[in-house]
Amino acid sequence: MKADLTLDARGLSCPMPILKTAKKIKEIEIGQVLEVLGDDPGTEEDMPAWCGQSGNEFLGEEKEEDYFKFYVRRKV
Amino acid sequence: MHIGFLVRTGPYTSQNIDTFYEVAKSLLKKGHQASVFLYEDGVINIDKDIKSPQERNIKDRMVELANMGVVFKVCGACAKFRGQTKNDIVPEAKHAGMAVLVNIINESDRFVSFGF
Numbered sequence: 001m002k003a004d005l006t007l008d009a010r011g012l013s014c015p016m017p018i019l020k021t022a023k024k025i026k027e028i029e030i031g032q033v034l035e036v037l038g039d040d041p042g043t044e045e046d047m048p049a050w051c052g053q054s055g056n057e058f059l060g061e062e063k064e065e066d067y068f069k070f071y072v073r074r075k076v
Numbered sequence: 077m078h079i080g081f082l083v084r085t086g087p088y089t090s091q092n093i094d095t096f097y098e099v100a101k102s103l104l105k106k107g108h109q110a111s112v113f114l115y116e117d118g119v120i121n122i123d124k125d126i127k128s129p130q131e132r133n134i135k136d137r138m139v140e141l142a143n144m145g146v147v148f149k150v151c152g153a154c155a156k157f158r159g160q161t162k163n164d165i166v167p168e169a170k171h172a173g174m175a176v177l178v179n180i181i182n183e184s185d186r187f188v189s190f191g192f
Binding site for chain 1 (some may be wrong): 156171175
């Protein structure tokens with residue numbers, strides 16, 4: 001999936017992946033896509049939950065060998 | 077009603093998880109819903125390798141609740157700090173984080189925390 005900006009949150013523990021996503025997404029325009037790299041065990045459930053709470057769109061995830069790539073479209 | 081729970085203590089030391097089990101079971105029998113976020117040592121309660129000779133098996137009790145409809149979320153960071161991976165927990169539970177805990181609290185009519 002193509003992204004407009006990437007946040008590398010690997011090595012960070014909850015809640016930092018979400019907090020950094022909330023901050024980083026403000027650097028892209030509404031409609032653009034942020035890619036978040038994360039390896040915290042809780043982020044797979046947390047990212048779609050945060051998207052629902054914040055009004056952004058969770059586009060999906062891709063599993064790499066030892067981390068995930070999450071894709072979020074800025075909507076607000 | 078939907079009741080949310082937080083359990084912060086592990087098995088066979090404090091009896092918080094046993095209280096949660098009895099309360100949740102009673103709630104479900106009355107037609108209510110329950111969700112639980114296992115936090116700090118609470119993540120150990122869902123370890124699939126718990127063995128309890130001649131004693132109640134807490135992991136089996138959690139699976140029983142999950143099969144009755146209780147949603148189990150387990151703090152991923154707390155799990156990591158305790159050497160727990162997703163392969164160590166029963167498939168009925170999922171690692172999650174603060175955003176999911178916030179959802180549980182927001183979606184619950186009441187929220188009960190079992191701590192120290």
